[in-house]
Amino acid sequence: MSGTMDGRADSSGRVYQASGDQHIIEHHHHGEARSVAWAGIESVRQPTGGRAPMVLRDRTELMERLRAAVAPGVSNQVYVLHGMGGCGKTAVARTVFQLATTEGNRVGLWVNAADRTSLRSGMLAVAADRGATEGELSAARNGLRAPADLVWERLGESERPWLLVLDNADDPEILQDGGWLRASPRGTVLVTTRRAAVQWWPHAELHHVGVLPREAAAQVLCDLAPETGTMEEAAEIADRLGRLPLALTLAGGFLSHQVIDPWTMTKYGRHLDGQGRVDLIDQGATPLAREDARHLITRTWQLSLDALTTQGVHESTALLRLLACYGADPLPLTLLNDPQINSVVPRPRAEVALRGLLDQSLTTVVDAGVRCVQTHAVLLASVMAGTPREQVAQLTSTAALLLDAAVPAIPQRGPQDLRMSLLAPHVLGLLHHATDASVVAGALDVAVRLACALHRTGDYLSARELASAAAAITEPKLGPEHRLVLSAHARTGRALFRLGRFEESEAILRQVLADRERLFGPDHPDTLDSYFGINHPLQQLGRAAEGITLLQRATDGRERVLGKGHPLTLQSRAHLLEFLPIAELAVEVDGTATPLPQECAIHLGPDHAVTLGSRLSYAFALVRLGRFEAAVEDARRVAEDYERCHGPDYAHTLSAQLLYARARAALGDMDSAVELMAVVARRREQSLGAEHPYTARSYELLEEMRAKAAGQSTD
Structure with a gap:
C-alpha cells in the first residue's frame, strides 16, 4: 500500500487507513435522544403464552x-x-x-x-x-x-x-x-x-395451582364443546383426564372442531380407553397456528425433564418412567427405598432424582396417612407412551420387584395396614402396563398376596376388588388355566363369602376347584386350599354334609402332604371343630390327650394367628357340646385377645364376643348376654352393613336374648 490516501468518502461517510493493526470502536447516536420501541419481540403489552380461557373456572x-x-x-x-x-x-x-x-x-x-x-x-x-x-x-x-x-x-x-x-x-x-x-x-x-x-x-x-374440581372441570368442557354432551358426561370425561386444564382444553378443542363426523363426549370417552389416548388428547391442538411443546400433552413435560438433564439429574427421567409403571394414586415413599431400585436408578441417586421431579412439579409429596409421592394420571400416561419399548420390560420388572419386597410373603392377620391399601391400585397399574409373561406372573403373585393381606385385616371389599380386577387383567395375558390366575379367582371367592354373597362365592370357588383338580390333581396344595375354602359358603347355603366332606378331605390331604404340624393342617383341624356332627365332635374333643389349642401353641407359638383361631373354634365346640361353664371362660379370654391384637371391629373379635354372649346366656346371665350382643350387632352393622347376613343374624340373636331376659324378669 502506498503512503497516499487510496479511499474516498461521500456525504457523512468516513475512511480509515492504517499501516499497522488498529482496533476502532464507534458509537453512533443519530437524531434526537428519545424513547423507541424495542423490535426484538412482537409485544410486551399482550400475553403471549398459552390460550386465553373462555371463562376461568374455579380458582x-x-x-x-x-x-x-x-x-x-x-x-x-x-x-x-x-x-x-x-x-x-x-x-x-x-x-x-x-x-x-x-x-x-x-x-x-x-x-x-x-x-x-x-x-x-x-x-x-x-x-x-x-x-x-x-x-x-x-x-x-x-x-x-x-x-x-x-x-x-x-x-x-x-x-x-x-x-x-x-x-x-x-x-x-x-x-x-x-x-x-x-x-x-x-x-x-x-x-x-x-x-x-x-x-x-x-x-x-x-x-x-393444581387440577380443577370436578364440576368446574366439566364446565370447561361444556364451555368449549357445548353441543357434544351433558354436564354429567363432561364430568366423566374430566375425571378420565384427571381434571387437568390443558387436557380439558385439548379435549374440548378436539370435540368442537369435528365437522365431517362430529363426536359426542360419550364417543370421545370410549376412545380414551385405548393405548393411544394421549395422542388422542393432543389432536385437540391441531387448530393452533403453530405447534408449541407447552400446548401438547405428549411434549409439555419433556421440557422439565430436559431441564433436569441439563442440570445433571438425568436419573429423574428414569425415576419418572418407573413411577409411570404404577398408578396415579398416592404411592408410599418407602417403596422407593429398596435395593431393587438400583436396576433403574442407583439407590444413592434416587433421592436426588425425586427432588428434581418435585422441584419441577412433575410429582408431589402428599400425606395419605403415610408419606407418599403422587403423580398426575395424564402425565404418567404421557411418560409411559413416550418410553422406548426396549426399556419397558426392565422398568416393569423393577416395579414388580419393588412391590414384591413391600408385600409380605405370608400375610398375617392383624389390624389394617394403610400401606397395603395404598399399594392396591399400583399393582393393578403395573399389571396393565406389563407385557412380558414373567413380569405379569410376578406382579400377579404380588396382587394375590396383597389381596390376601387385605382380607386378613378385614378389608374384604378391597380384597375382592383387587383380586377380581387382577384376574380380569391377567387372564388374557397368561391364560385362564394359569395357576396364579386361578389363585386370584379363589381370593375373589373367599372375599365374596366374607361380604355375605354366599351364592357368588360358592360358584367361583366351585369352578376354581374343578379347574385345580383337573390341572393339578387332588393332592396339590392349591386343590387342598379349594377343598378348605368352599366349605364356608356351602355351610351357609345349607349344604353342610358336602362342606364337611370337602373340609375333611382338605384336612387329611394337608396332613399327608404338608405334615401334621403345618399351620394349614392345624387350621383345617380347627375348622372341623365347628362343623363336625355332635357325636364325632365329642370324640374329637375328648379323644385327644392334648387339646388342639395347646397343640397349635406347641407347633406355632401362643400368639400365632392359627393358635388364636383354634382357641375360638375350640370354645365354639364346647358350646356345641353344651359345656357352657368351660366355654364361657375360653370365649371371654379369646375375645379379649382378639380385641387386643386386632381391634374391636375385627370380624373374629366380634365372632368371639358373640360366642361369649351365647355362653353367658346359656348360663342364665341374660343381662350381660344382651349387653354384649347389642355391641356385636351394632359393630357388625357398622363394619359389614345392615344387609349383611351376619348383621341380620346378630340382631335376631339379640331379640331372642331380650325376649328370654324379659321372660326371666316376669318370672
Whole structure:
C-alpha cells in the first residue's frame, strides 16, 4: 500500500487507513435522544403464552388474592404461581393481567421467561416501553450497562403503576443470576413456574395451582364443546383426564372442531380407553397456528425433564418412567427405598432424582396417612407412551420387584395396614402396563398376596376388588388355566363369602376347584386350599354334609402332604371343630390327650394367628357340646385377645364376643348376654352393613336374648 490516501468518502461517510493493526470502536447516536420501541419481540403489552380461557373456572380463592394484589395502591410484592405443566398457571396469569389493565388501570407487561434469550429480550422491551432511550438500550445490549439495572430503573420511574408477568419461569437460576427478579414500589410482579422449591423464590408469596374440581372441570368442557354432551358426561370425561386444564382444553378443542363426523363426549370417552389416548388428547391442538411443546400433552413435560438433564439429574427421567409403571394414586415413599431400585436408578441417586421431579412439579409429596409421592394420571400416561419399548420390560420388572419386597410373603392377620391399601391400585397399574409373561406372573403373585393381606385385616371389599380386577387383567395375558390366575379367582371367592354373597362365592370357588383338580390333581396344595375354602359358603347355603366332606378331605390331604404340624393342617383341624356332627365332635374333643389349642401353641407359638383361631373354634365346640361353664371362660379370654391384637371391629373379635354372649346366656346371665350382643350387632352393622347376613343374624340373636331376659324378669 502506498503512503497516499487510496479511499474516498461521500456525504457523512468516513475512511480509515492504517499501516499497522488498529482496533476502532464507534458509537453512533443519530437524531434526537428519545424513547423507541424495542423490535426484538412482537409485544410486551399482550400475553403471549398459552390460550386465553373462555371463562376461568374455579380458582376462586386464588383469584380473590390476586385481584387484591393488583388493586389501586398495592405494589412492591412478587407473587409466584407454581404447579405442574398444563395445570393452568398461564390462564390464571392472563386473567389477572386482564383485570389489572382494565379494572386496575395498570400498565400490563408480559415477558416470556422460558430461557435467557427470551427473558433478556422481553425485559429490555419492558425498559423501552417504560421510557428507556435508544442509547441506553444499545449500551445494555452491548454489555456496556447492566441490563437488569436499566429495566428496574425504568420500572421504578414509571408514571403509571404496572403488572409485570414473567411467564414460564421454569429456570429460576437465570432470574437470580441476572438480577432480573425484584420488587418495586411502582408495581406488582407475577411469576408462573413449574419450580416449586421455596429456595428459588425468596421474599415472594407462593400459590400452588393444581387440577380443577370436578364440576368446574366439566364446565370447561361444556364451555368449549357445548353441543357434544351433558354436564354429567363432561364430568366423566374430566375425571378420565384427571381434571387437568390443558387436557380439558385439548379435549374440548378436539370435540368442537369435528365437522365431517362430529363426536359426542360419550364417543370421545370410549376412545380414551385405548393405548393411544394421549395422542388422542393432543389432536385437540391441531387448530393452533403453530405447534408449541407447552400446548401438547405428549411434549409439555419433556421440557422439565430436559431441564433436569441439563442440570445433571438425568436419573429423574428414569425415576419418572418407573413411577409411570404404577398408578396415579398416592404411592408410599418407602417403596422407593429398596435395593431393587438400583436396576433403574442407583439407590444413592434416587433421592436426588425425586427432588428434581418435585422441584419441577412433575410429582408431589402428599400425606395419605403415610408419606407418599403422587403423580398426575395424564402425565404418567404421557411418560409411559413416550418410553422406548426396549426399556419397558426392565422398568416393569423393577416395579414388580419393588412391590414384591413391600408385600409380605405370608400375610398375617392383624389390624389394617394403610400401606397395603395404598399399594392396591399400583399393582393393578403395573399389571396393565406389563407385557412380558414373567413380569405379569410376578406382579400377579404380588396382587394375590396383597389381596390376601387385605382380607386378613378385614378389608374384604378391597380384597375382592383387587383380586377380581387382577384376574380380569391377567387372564388374557397368561391364560385362564394359569395357576396364579386361578389363585386370584379363589381370593375373589373367599372375599365374596366374607361380604355375605354366599351364592357368588360358592360358584367361583366351585369352578376354581374343578379347574385345580383337573390341572393339578387332588393332592396339590392349591386343590387342598379349594377343598378348605368352599366349605364356608356351602355351610351357609345349607349344604353342610358336602362342606364337611370337602373340609375333611382338605384336612387329611394337608396332613399327608404338608405334615401334621403345618399351620394349614392345624387350621383345617380347627375348622372341623365347628362343623363336625355332635357325636364325632365329642370324640374329637375328648379323644385327644392334648387339646388342639395347646397343640397349635406347641407347633406355632401362643400368639400365632392359627393358635388364636383354634382357641375360638375350640370354645365354639364346647358350646356345641353344651359345656357352657368351660366355654364361657375360653370365649371371654379369646375375645379379649382378639380385641387386643386386632381391634374391636375385627370380624373374629366380634365372632368371639358373640360366642361369649351365647355362653353367658346359656348360663342364665341374660343381662350381660344382651349387653354384649347389642355391641356385636351394632359393630357388625357398622363394619359389614345392615344387609349383611351376619348383621341380620346378630340382631335376631339379640331379640331372642331380650325376649328370654324379659321372660326371666316376669318370672
